[in-house]
Amino acid sequence: MSASAHSLSRPASDASVKNDLVKIVGVHKYFGDHHVLNGIDMTVKQGEVAVLIGPSGSGKSTLLRCINHLETISAGRIRVNDELIGYKEKDGKLHELHLKDIARQRRNIGMVFQRFNLFGHKTVLENIIEAPVQVKGQDRVPAKRRAQELLDRVGLAHRASYYPAQLSGGQQQRVAIARALAMDPELMLFDEPTSALDPELVGDVLDVMKDLAKSGMTMIVVTHEIGFAREVGDTLTFMDGGVVIESGNPREVIATPQHERTKGFLSKVL
Numbered sequence: 001m002s003a004s005a006h007s008l009s010r011p012a013s014d015a016s017v018k019n020d021l022v023k024i025v026g027v028h029k030y031f032g033d034h035h036v037l038n039g040i041d042m043t044v045k046q047g048e049v050a051v052l053i054g055p056s057g058s059g060k061s062t063l064l065r066c067i068n069h070l071e072t073i074s075a076g077r078i079r080v081n082d083e084l085i086g087y088k089e090k091d092g093k094l095h096e097l098h099l100k101d102i103a104r105q106r107r108n109i110g111m112v113f114q115r116f117n118l119f120g121h122k123t124v125l126e127n128i129i130e131a132p133v134q135v136k137g138q139d140r141v142p143a144k145r146r147a148q149e150l151l152d153r154v155g156l157a158h159r160a161s162y163y164p165a166q167l168s169g170g171q172q173q174r175v176a177i178a179r180a181l182a183m184d185p186e187l188m189l190f191d192e193p194t195s196a197l198d199p200e201l202v203g204d205v206l207d208v209m210k211d212l213a214k215s216g217m218t219m220i221v222v223t224h225e226i227g228f229a230r231e232v233g234d235t236l237t238f239m240d241g242g243v244v245i246e247s248g249n250p251r252e253v254i255a256t257p258q259h260e261r262t263k264g265f266l267s268k269v270l
């Protein structure tokens with residue numbers, strides 16, 4: 001088949017056609033009468049990096065936590081790979097899934113928080129193999145081999161036998177990323193992964209995230225690192241008051257924000 005004929009007849013399943021991995025439709029979240037998310041719509045395609053920015057209290061963390069059902073949603077639907085997260089739908093109503101199904105869904109969604117939350121009494125290697133061995137039932141030998149590969153990937157192959165307290169904050173955060181990757185997630189959520197770090201440690205963590213993005217990992221990243229958003233993000237979404245104010249190509253949103261609230265926020269963080 002000639003090249004032109006091939007391009008004309010490209011099948012819908014062509015690997016270059018990106019599928020929607022995350023679909024968030026009309027999501028609301030109330031804590032009592034405090035409306036934190038007020039109808040969020042967002043789509044993230046397979047392999048994309050979606051960066052979320054917004055002022056403190058705008059609902060960014062809550063949205064991330066809803067995506068892996070650490071928070072229940074008050075209305076709307078969140079789907080990852082076409083599977084409804086946290087619920088099954090019957091007669092138009094949502095019923096919360098059993099814990100084992102919620103746990104299965106969470107295994108597919110890695111999450112890295114602002115604070116690294118490593119087990120202090122376990123070595124770096126033991127931290128990384130904990131979930132694959134305990135949750136997935138993997139044998140320790142292949143789990144250790146994979147953990148060592150992941151440590152190599154985050155530049156910490158030589159720290160496998162250290163305890164978290166012997167590492168810098170940036171190194172601990174890279175271990176936290178390796179630990180999340182050990183479950184082979186399809187989606188990674190990052191909630192301000194560098195904001196608790198000393199400035200000189202931020203770059204190494206962002207480099208690991210850039211490498212992950214290059215490898216095709218689908219990522220949703222809450223961050224104030226606008227340079228990262230510009231360089232790595234496929235989309236940049238500005239949230240305020242629990243709604244999406246604007247979303248688009250990061251370079252365009254940063255250079256020519258369409259809304260006063262986005263402009264005001266960017267002027268403070270740029």
Ligand SMILES: Nc1ncnc2c1ncn2[C@@H]1O[C@H](COP(=O)(O)OP(=O)(O)OP(=O)(O)O)[C@@H](O)[C@H]1O
Pocket residue numbers: 031034036054055056057058059060061062063
């Ligand atoms: N469990 C909870 N109970 C009650 N209110 C909550 C709870 N979790 C979050 N909130 C409130 O929801 C609002 C949004 O919080 P959230 O952490 O999602 O914002 P954010 O945009 O991530 O802010 P920051 O940048 O400061 O982390 C805040 O007013 C917060 O107090």
